[in-house]
Amino acid sequence: MAMATDQAERLAAGRRQRRIDAVPETLRPTVDAFADFMMRSRERARRAGTRPRSDGTIEAALAIMRDLARFLAGERGKQDWALTDVHDVEAFLASSPKARKRRLVVLGQFFRFARSRKIVLVDPSHGLTCRGPSGFTGTTLTLDQQRVLFRRWTTGPAVHPHEALLGMLALLHGASSREVKMLQTADLDPHARTTRLGDRPHPVPLDPASWAVLERCLAHREAQQTDNPHVMVTRQTKSGRGPASTAYVSHVHDACGFPPRMIRCTRLLDLVNTMDPKLVAAAFGMDPEATMIYLSDRVDETRFSAWETTKD
Numbered sequence: 001m002a003m004a005t006d007q008a009e010r011l012a013a014g015r016r017q018r019r020i021d022a023v024p025e026t027l028r029p030t031v032d033a034f035a036d037f038m039m040r041s042r043e044r045a046r047r048a049g050t051r052p053r054s055d056g057t058i059e060a061a062l063a064i065m066r067d068l069a070r071f072l073a074g075e076r077g078k079q080d081w082a083l084t085d086v087h088d089v090e091a092f093l094a095s096s097p098k099a100r101k102r103r104l105v106v107l108g109q110f111f112r113f114a115r116s117r118k119i120v121l122v123d124p125s126h127g128l129t130c131r132g133p134s135g136f137t138g139t140t141l142t143l144d145q146q147r148v149l150f151r152r153w154t155t156g157p158a159v160h161p162h163e164a165l166l167g168m169l170a171l172l173h174g175a176s177s178r179e180v181k182m183l184q185t186a187d188l189d190p191h192a193r194t195t196r197l198g199d200r201p202h203p204v205p206l207d208p209a210s211w212a213v214l215e216r217c218l219a220h221r222e223a224q225q226t227d228n229p230h231v232m233v234t235r236q237t238k239s240g241r242g243p244a245s246t247a248y249v250s251h252v253h254d255a256c257g258f259p260p261r262m263i264r265c266t267r268l269l270d271l272v273n274t275m276d277p278k279l280v281a282a283a284f285g286m287d288p289e290a291t292m293i294y295l296s297d298r299v300d301e302t303r304f305s306a307w308e309t310t311k312d
Contacts, residue, residue: 012055019062026079027069034113035062064106068092081114086124093128101130136293140266141258146171149256149263154209161217162232162244163252168213170260173197173204174267174284177250177260181243184229185218199285269294 016035023031038058045052071092072078078088089107093100104125111123141149149171153164169175179198187196193211194203206214217231226238234244253260271280272294281288 008055012059015055015059016062019059019066022066023069024073024079027073027081030081030114030117030119031062031065031069033117034065034110037113060102061106061109064103065110068103068107071095082120084111084120084124086128089124089128104128104130136265136269138265139262140269141263145258146266149258150209152256153213160252160255161213161220162234163255164213165217165232166249166252166260167256167263168210169197170263171267172207172210174264174271176264177246180260181230181232181246181249183231185221185231186229188214188231200283201285202283265294 020028020032020035035058038053038061042052042058072084072088075091076088078084093103096103107125108123111120111125114120115123149167152159153167153171156164166175166177166180169180170177175197183195183197189195189203192203192205194205195214197204214231221228221231221233224233224235224238226233228237228239228241230237230241230243232244232249234248236248237244249260253263268280268284268291272291277291277295278288280286281291284291
């Protein structure tokens with residue numbers, strides 16, 4: 001019989017205000033006005049019987065504007081919305097490619113609002129598409145970081161064998177997490193020191209450092225006295241015959257601080273730009289189009305400057 005309270009509305013108002021307060025002071029008034037505009041639009045939609053924005057939608061929009069304002073003030077040194085140009089917007093969108101579509105929708109709404117209030121003269125998001133760049137947009141390791149990881153996995157006695165195996169195969173041979181976790185003892189050739197990896201058409205020759213790390217992993221497997229055929233055996237899989245779980249493999253590199261995907265992409269980026277991409281695709285058992293995104297003319301040049309070596 002208790003009367004309904006406005007608790008949910010007050011909590012939502014608090015969440016909106018926290019996002020607005022996090023905007024740099026010089027850019028905050030416009031974001032505050034944009035929040036009021038969205039609230040008024042919601043009330044009009046309710047009266048008209050159309051679909052009004054939910055609290056979550058408004059809060060997400062304010063969070064995007066908060067992030068953009070911080071980016072402009074911190075990364076671009078701009079304290080006025082009128083100074084925002086298309087390059088600023090593109091750089092902000094590129095910082096989170098997966099959120100590009102949602103961010104661009106919100107930015108379009110905001111800058112149309114700001115233009116109608118004469119806060120900006122032009123909409124810097126106009127003309128941008130939701131589709132991001134076709135090239136590689138991930139992060140890669142610098143040459144110094146690669147050296148540190150190589151020494152860690154080849155000379156660090158305290159490093160877990162699974163971390164060293166996944167890291168070395170990704171760093172030197174471009175192996176994916178799935179290829180490593182599915183690797184079985186039957187895929188190894190101790191005499192030729194080669195191994196089968198995933199769908200690659202030919203055995204992969206292993207260098208002495210990689211083979212030494214593989215032997216450490218095999219010794220760790222032997223100590224568990226398991227019949228599991230996989231090279232990477234965990235406490236959960238030693239009593240069965242299945243591979244290590246995806247969740248386990250995804251956290252193997254937590255100690256070193258670099259995910260396997262970043263390490264693998266670094267190797268692929270190097271190979272594709274020093275060899276024929278079609279040869280790399282054939283050697284890795286990949287679709288030729290999958291390697292084309294790593295070509296230097298599709299990748300930001302700043303990604304190469306940190307790890308590119310000088311040729312004699």
